[in-house]
Amino acid sequence: MSITSALVLFSVIWFMTFLIVLPIRVRTQGDLGDIVPGTHASAPEHHHLKAKAWITTGVSVVLWAIIGGIILSGWISVDDIDLLNLRPPQE
Numbered sequence: 618m619s620i621t622s623a624l625v626l627f628s629v630i631w632f633m634t635f636l637i638v639l640p641i642r643v644r645t646q647g648d649l650g651d652i653v654p655g656t657h658a659s660a661p662e663h664h665h666l667k668a669k670a671w672i673t674t675g676v677s678v679v680l681w682a683i684i685g686g687i688i689l690s691g692w693i694s695v696d697d698i699d700l701l702n703l704r705p706p707q708e
Contacts, residue, residue, distance in 0.1 A: 618688055626685065631677040638669050638676075 618626075642665060647658030687693055 618685065623681075623685060626688075627677065627681045630680050630684065631673060634677050634680065635670070635673040638673050641669070 643661050644663040645658065646652045646656065646660050646662050649662050651662070652658050653660075
């Protein structure tokens with residue numbers, strides 16, 4: 618795996634993890650009862666974005682190491698996930 622592939626893999630894992638972590642523990646204006654005129658009641662008031670970014674980074678590093686190890690070890694290859702049998706078998 619090249620450095621570019623490793624960075625792309627980490628970026629994909631980071632953003633997927635961030636989208637999962639983002640809605641956790643969000644306090645909305647409706648929850649607090651302080652709705653600013655012209656906004657939705659579901660608009661976030663306390664989002665804790667910095668903490669969520671750090672949590673996402675930590676989880677992503679662990680997942681990236683596991684997935685990168687699996688890819689580099691050859692335990693799972695492209696031939697294993699070729700569901701349409703487009704590649705000829707290698708001997």
